[in-house]
Amino acid sequence: MEQKESQYVKRTQKDYSMSFKLSVVREYETTNISYAALDKKYGIQGKHTIAEWVRKYGNFDYENKTDKEMPKTKEQELMELREKIKYLERKNARLEQELEQKDHKVAIFDMLINIAEEEYKIDIRKNSSAEQSKNTKK
Numbered sequence: 001m002e003q004k005e006s007q008y009v010k011r012t013q014k015d016y017s018m019s020f021k022l023s024v025v026r027e028y029e030t031t032n033i034s035y036a037a038l039d040k041k042y043g044i045q046g047k048h049t050i051a052e053w054v055r056k057y058g059n060f061d062y063e064n065k066t067d068k069e070m071p072k073t074k075e076q077e078l079m080e081l082r083e084k085i086k087y088l089e090r091k092n093a094r095l096e097q098e099l100e101q102k103d104h105k106v107a108i109f110d111m112l113i114n115i116a117e118e119e120y121k122i123d124i125r126k127n128s129s130a131e132q133s134k135n136t137k138k
Helices: 018-030 035-042 049-057 074-120
Strands: 066-069
Touching (some): 018 035, 018 049, 018 074
16 A cells, blocks of 8 residues: 655745735634634645735734724725626626526416416406406595
8 A cells, every 4th residue: 555645835925816815814804713724724835924915915004003904905906896896797697597597487387377278268367457446445
């Protein structure tokens, strides 16, 4: 029995995409998860990599040590807008697919009602042209 040894591949900052870095920073800022847990979760090798990302891309002003959010850079805003566009496009595609399925269901139900009306010689649909009674009490 031979055991394969996992090869250690040293990664650099350039190996991680900007959207990945921003999502990890956002997760760190919105949850109470530690750097070490995030390192383990995403397979990030450097001990201080996430801390550096938080310092660079996070909303906490580390230089002035204030709780006020730092203004977002144009790059951050652009990345967030791109992520939001991708999310909305996926949501739109899903909703369009659901709408198409609903339209198919409506067409099938209409066909079933037509068949039932012809077979049993009864009106199933409401007569929408009937006038309402004028003697109704409010």
